[in-house]
Amino acid sequence: MTVEYPKPLPQLTDDNGPYLEGLRERELRLQRCGACGRYRYPPARFCPHCLSEEASWEVASGRGTLYSFIVVHQLYHPGFRDDIPYNVAIVELDEGPRITSNVVGCENRDLKIGMRLVAEYFDATPEATILKFRPA
Amino acid sequence: MLDINGKYCIVGVGNTEYGRTPGRNAVTLTVEAIRNAIEDCGIDKGEIDAVLTKYPTSNFQGLFSARVAQALGVVPRVTATLDQAGASNISLIAYAIMCMEAGLCNVATISYGDNPNTSGRPSYGRRPAAEAARGPTYGGDEAVAGMTGAPCGYAMIAQRYRYEYGLTDEQLGTIATTFRRHASLNPNAQFQQPFTMEEYLSSRWVAEPFRLYDCCPVSDGAAAVIVTSVERARGLKKKPVSVMSFAQAHPAWDLAQREVLTTSGAAISGPTAFRLAGISVEDVDFAELYDCFTIVPIVTLEDYGFCKKGEGPDFIGGGRIGLEGSLPLNTSGGLLSETGMPGMQLIVEAVRQLRGEAGPRQVKDPEICVVSNQGGVMTTHATLVLRN
Numbered sequence: 001m002t003v004e005y006p007k008p009l010p011q012l013t014d015d016n017g018p019y020l021e022g023l024r025e026r027e028l029r030l031q032r033c034g035a036c037g038r039y040r041y042p043p044a045r046f047c048p049h050c051l052s053e054e055a056s057w058e059v060a061s062g063r064g065t066l067y068s069f070i071v072v073h074q075l076y077h078p079g080f081r082d083d084i085p086y087n088v089a090i091v092e093l094d095e096g097p098r099i100t101s102n103v104v105g106c107e108n109r110d111l112k113i114g115m116r117l118v119a120e121y122f123d124a125t126p127e128a129t130i131l132k133f134r135p136a
Numbered sequence: 137m138l139d140i141n142g143k144y145c146i147v148g149v150g151n152t153e154y155g156r157t158p159g160r161n162a163v164t165l166t167v168e169a170i171r172n173a174i175e176d177c178g179i180d181k182g183e184i185d186a187v188l189t190k191y192p193t194s195n196f197q198g199l200f201s202a203r204v205a206q207a208l209g210v211v212p213r214v215t216a217t218l219d220q221a222g223a224s225n226i227s228l229i230a231y232a233i234m235c236m237e238a239g240l241c242n243v244a245t246i247s248y249g250d251n252p253n254t255s256g257r258p259s260y261g262r263r264p265a266a267e268a269a270r271g272p273t274y275g276g277d278e279a280v281a282g283m284t285g286a287p288c289g290y291a292m293i294a295q296r297y298r299y300e301y302g303l304t305d306e307q308l309g310t311i312a313t314t315f316r317r318h319a320s321l322n323p324n325a326q327f328q329q330p331f332t333m334e335e336y337l338s339s340r341w342v343a344e345p346f347r348l349y350d351c352c353p354v355s356d357g358a359a360a361v362i363v364t365s366v367e368r369a370r371g372l373k374k375k376p377v378s379v380m381s382f383a384q385a386h387p388a389w390d391l392a393q394r395e396v397l398t399t400s401g402a403a404i405s406g407p408t409a410f411r412l413a414g415i416s417v418e419d420v421d422f423a424e425l426y427d428c429f430t431i432v433p434i435v436t437l438e439d440y441g442f443c444k445k446g447e448g449p450d451f452i453g454g455g456r457i458g459l460e461g462s463l464p465l466n467t468s469g470g471l472l473s474e475t476g477m478p479g480m481q482l483i484v485e486a487v488r489q490l491r492g493e494a495g496p497r498q499v500k501d502p503e504i505c506v507v508s509n510q511g512g513v514m515t516t517h518a519t520l521v522l523r524n
């Protein structure tokens with residue numbers, strides 16, 4: 001069997017189907033609570049703020065700010081061998097939640113906390129699209 | 137509210153060698169440490185009626201305390217295996233004392249033992265290449281983004297700390313070089329060779345802003361303590377070390393979702409423990425602070441109130457945290473140099489220092505020590521205040 005994408009792929013959970021489907025359609029979809037109005041991530045059945053089960057899926061702006069980042073030199077997963085050194089970023093979305101991802105289109109040395117970012121969609125396999133960010 | 141201050145104590149401590157112990161499993165390592173703790177205080181094994189364990193990190197085993205009890209030849213009245221990761225050991229001492237206060241048991245062993253260095257270590261984030269070659273794997277956002285090693289989360293915290301408060305490479309290096317110097321006076325430390333600031337700065341990157349020497353090693357080994365009441369402690373071989381207080385607090389959430397990355401559970405756990413002990417930070421003679429990565433003791437010192445938020449990187453300078461300083465830290469080398477074991481070794485060292493048994497690394501006439509335990513990615517935190 002040929003391993004076409006050597007890195008971990010997003011895992012389908014009980015709650016994140018619409019999120020992953022949104023990425024395939026190049027949209028960042030977030031759950032928004034029907035009771036308190038707050039966006040939440042990761043996807044979950046109950047709102048962690050008010051515990052309401054009422055929620056809708058909304059298309060988020062895809063815009064955010066770099067909250068923190070690291071540059072990984074150690075090989076932890078063989079799929080990342082050719083990427084070292086690569087960055088991992090925590091991105092604070094304008095809607096509030098934060099997502100762990102990577103920043104593309106920017107040298108690691110130019111990463112700055114507070115820089116504006118915009119979502120980028122990367123098709124890892126025909127079934128799986130991965131969310132990344134690039135400088136806005 | 138219960139007042140346990142001074143009613144219970146640690147009477148025995150024991151450990152194995154640290155580092156690599158091929159062919160030894162978590163149970164046999166644990167039994168060796170407990171046997172050494174029994175010999176340390178001279179209590180009769182038949183008096184042990186509580187067996188409490190932190191689960192082995194590298195290879196989770198159900199009913200681990202029951203397995204250890206069997207290997208010890210003890211049929212306990214109380215057991216527990218707690219999952220607070222690196223905060224478990226202190227919280228198990230708290231559990232032991234609360235059970236004693238409720239009249240459920242009288243003599244407890246609390247232990248941690250594991251062999252991640254020689255037995256494989258799935259929970260430490262490394263995945264064998266052969267397994268990866270079999271096919272696609274599925275993970276959460278962090279795994280998908282390539283954030284799977286233990287240093288990554290703490291490096292993310294250190295980077296954010298640097299942005300919010302300022303932090304130089306040399307300040308992280310002060311933690312690493314000081315604790316290694318302490319380990320050079322500890323014949324059981326896994327790493328005893330001191331290194332200079334220049335050597336620290338030229339050590340390879342692991343996950344920027346962390347270099348190799350910012351990260352604790354992966355270690356085999358075990359350590360244990362025996363806790364009982366002050367009444368029962370009379371007549372045992374060693375001077376008991378009194379438990380003044382304990383507390384805990386847990387940021388708990390995934391790193392990315394935590395409101396603040398640069399304050400830990402120590403900010404609640406520490407002041408709570410100091411209040412219950414009836415002391416302030418000025419009363420603390422030395423501290424054994426969880427140091428899986430160099431940023432952690434800096435954040436813990438601030439959160440405990442030894443200095444203001446953001447002042448930790450300056451506070452550790454000027455020799456303050458050395459053995460001759462006004463607040464010696466991690467006198468046996470800590471996780472960074474003595475052993476990467478999650479937390480019990482810090483309690484063992486605190487007891488030895490308070491008894492005056494630490495040999496060439498002995499702090500002068502200490503009376504009060506604070507120990508911190510922390511687990512996950514600053515996910516859990518527990519505090520223990522001890523007095524000689």
Ligand SMILES: [Zn+2]
Binds near residue numbers: 034
């Ligand atoms: Zn809500």
